[in-house]
Amino acid sequence: MMKPLGFCERCGKFEGSCKCGRGRIVINGKKRELVSKFLSGLLRHFPHSFGLKVDEEGWARLEDVERIVRERHGVGRREIELIAEFDPKGRFEIRDGRIRARYGHSIKVEVDWSEGSDIPSVLYHGTHPKNVESILKEGLRPMRRREVHLSETIGDAIEVGRRYHPNPAVLAIDAEKMLKDGLKVRKKGKVYTTDYVPPEYIKRII
Numbered sequence: 001m002m003k004p005l006g007f008c009e010r011c012g013k014f015e016g017s018c019k020c021g022r023g024r025i026v027i028n029g030k031k032r033e034l035v036s037k038f039l040s041g042l043l044r045h046f047p048h049s050f051g052l053k054v055d056e057e058g059w060a061r062l063e064d065v066e067r068i069v070r071e072r073h074g075v076g077r078r079e080i081e082l083i084a085e086f087d088p089k090g091r092f093e094i095r096d097g098r099i100r101a102r103y104g105h106s107i108k109v110e111v112d113w114s115e116g117s118d119i120p121s122v123l124y125h126g127t128h129p130k131n132v133e134s135i136l137k138e139g140l141r142p143m144r145r146r147e148v149h150l151s152e153t154i155g156d157a158i159e160v161g162r163r164y165h166p167n168p169a170v171l172a173i174d175a176e177k178m179l180k181d182g183l184k185v186r187k188k189g190k191v192y193t194t195d196y197v198p199p200e201y202i203k204r205i206i
């Protein structure tokens with residue numbers, strides 16, 4: 001679990017708790033973790049799903065990112081700046097009213113998928129947010145004895161998830177590792193299917 005982030009009149013921005021003990025928490029650890037993941041996914045992997053423009057060097061306008069993050073998670077500029085500044089892996093950079101991920105982009109990798117093997121290295125699953133906890137614990141099981149359906153893009157997964165909830169959760173499935181470990185993933189038209197995804201291959205990204 002990540003530590004909370006906050007601001008103190010005397011000590012300035014802080015992680016955990018400030019020296020004088022009077023600082024105010026701006027974002028708690030759980031929320032920080034969720035927004036960090038979303039922000040990193042948004043800037044590295046799925047800007048287009050949210051209509052976000054990212055230039056060749058990975059920069060997006062901070063106000064555009066802020067609008068998307070606020071809509072999605074109800075937090076704003078101050079939280080984003082704290083998350084960027086205290087990111088333990090230094091993933092984010094903010095400069096001149098713009099923000100980018102410093103590394104780890106897959107926007108171009110996604111293009112390569114269509115030219116490479118049949119199964120993308122990562123697949124996605126959109127679902128009702130209330131299902132997430134049990135899925136992360138027990139894995140992704142087919143409903144009513146049918147196969148588990150996975151999507152090729154985050155945009156598709158969001159679309160599928162919206163059948164169940166206006167703000168669906170999206171899970172990333174490590175299909176590459178599943179195949180490596182001998183589990184089967186099938187391509188059926190535009191959809192990918194499997195019998196069961198154990199929890200170790202699943203991460204919540206939205």
Ligand SMILES: [Zn+2]
Pocket residue numbers: 008009010011012018019020021022023
């Ligand atoms: Zn303080």
